Amino acid sequence: MAGSVDPPDGTPDGTPEGRPGGGEDEYRSVVFDESFIRAARLRELSAQERLDGRSGDPVRHRTDGSGQGPGEGRGGDRDDGSVPPRSQRHGSRTGALALVLVVAMIFAAAVHLVSRGPHGPPFDQPAQPARMSVVALAPQGPVPGGTPAELYTRAPAAQHRTGAAGVTLPPARSTAHFTQSQVLAALSTAKDYLVQSSLDPDVLSGSTDRPVRLLLDPDQLAQFDRSLDRPAADGRHTVGGWLVRFDPDRVVLADPEVRVHGTLGYTETSADELEVVSQHTFTYALRPVSSDTGAEDASLFTVRRELRFHFDREDLRLHRAELVTSSLWAGPLDCAADLSGTLSPLLAGQRATSTTAPATDPYGMAPASAAPACAALAPDAQPTPP
Known part of the structure; x- marks a missing residue:
């Protein structure tokens, strides 16, 4: 039977079976x-x-x-x-x-600092005691009387706005170190203080002082409480330095619509502080407690207030103010009246018993500001005769 048979010793030179001719195999590379x-x-x-x-x-x-x-x-x-x-x-x-958590914490801290404002974290400066003065304006004759509507018509307050609408805000613009929103916050807080301390009927009557207290820097609360609990004419603890309050045993509001006129201004006093100054005149229609509502024995009482506030960034954030100085001129009042506590206005038909400020003893223990200051109330500031 024909066929190829492998040599007994295998293919020569390692040539694969069935691949005669020897040499390199084409599949050797694999x-x-x-x-x-x-x-x-x-x-x-x-x-x-x-x-x-x-x-x-x-x-x-x-x-x-x-x-x-x-x-x-x-x-x-x-x-x-x-x-x-x-x-x-x-x-x-x-x-x-x-490592990832550490990087995330660093990133979160950076975002938090940036969110606190472009000028770094708030710096809470300690508030100093407020300085204050109250001046009585004594009438030169009897106090004019009438109905509230008639009196307002004949008085300089006839064109003034009523209530909080009379406390207008100026345009708020950014300063070197405070943003526009921060300036607006300072102005808004100052307005709220004026409204609560000069227009709130419960504050005017002495029923409460909480709305005013909530707007003050905590560093001044002890001085505020001492002023209302134990008032003194020492330039630090007069009730009129903080708010307007009438003697509830003598007078009440004859008209809840108080006439208001004035201005607010602001300036940057330092890189960490804004200052707001308010100058406003408030005209109240009052009547004796014993009279009937709508009676013709009402009279007008005028209060001129000038307040200076300071705001650091913490105050702006918490909607509170530091009262720096407060000056109040009010009349018609008697120069002999005690101006440290509640105000006791002269009412329709009444005259001042004294139009001269009491003498001050330079050797006395009390400071010079302890004696109540007094000045004449200009006739043009009162309603004209009918």
Whole structure:
């Protein structure tokens, strides 16, 4: 039977079977010889290695001739050829997470500081005691009387606005260190203080002082409370320095619509402080407690208030004010009246018993401001005769 038969000693020169002619085989380039296999970096884990907890990674790196696997010293295989323990891999992840948290905290702190304003965090300056003065304006004749409507028509307050509408705000513009919104906050707080301390019927009658107290810097609350509890004409503790309050045993409002006229202004006194100055005239229609509502024995009482406020950034944020100075001129009043406490106006038909300020004893223990100041009430400031 014809056919090719391999020589007894195999094909000469390593020529594959059925490939006569010898020479290089065309498939030799794809045959993995022993040197290629020894150079392989990976090998399958043994059964024991799989039981040791590395079944999730079926292969591992082989060590090279230097005894180190690839990546040795950079989190790769250890010297014994095994992968790092799970605890080491978990520690690496924990460190990375901690780094991310630190970066996030730094970023959050930066955002918080930026949100507090372009000029850094608020700086809360301690408030100083307020300085105040009250001046009585004594009439030169009897106090004019009539109905509230008639009196207002014949008085300079005829063209003034009523209530809070008379406390108008100027245009708010940014300053060198304060934004427009911060300036507006200072003006708004000053207006609220004027409204609560000069127009609130309950404050005027002495029923409460809470609306005014809530607007003051906490550093001034002790001075405020002392002034209302134990008033004194010492330039620090007069009731009229903080608010307008009438003697509830003598007078009441004859008309709840108080006439108001004045201005508000502001300026930056330092990089950390705004100043607001208010100058307003308040005209009240009053009547004796014993008279009937709508009676013709009402009279007008005029109060001129000049207040100076300071605001740091903490005050602006908390909607509160530091009262620096307060000056009040009020009439018709008697120069002999005690101006440290509630105001006791002269009513329709009454005359001042004294139009001269009491003498001041320069050797006395009380400061010069303790004696109530007094001045004449201009006739033009009162309603004209009918």
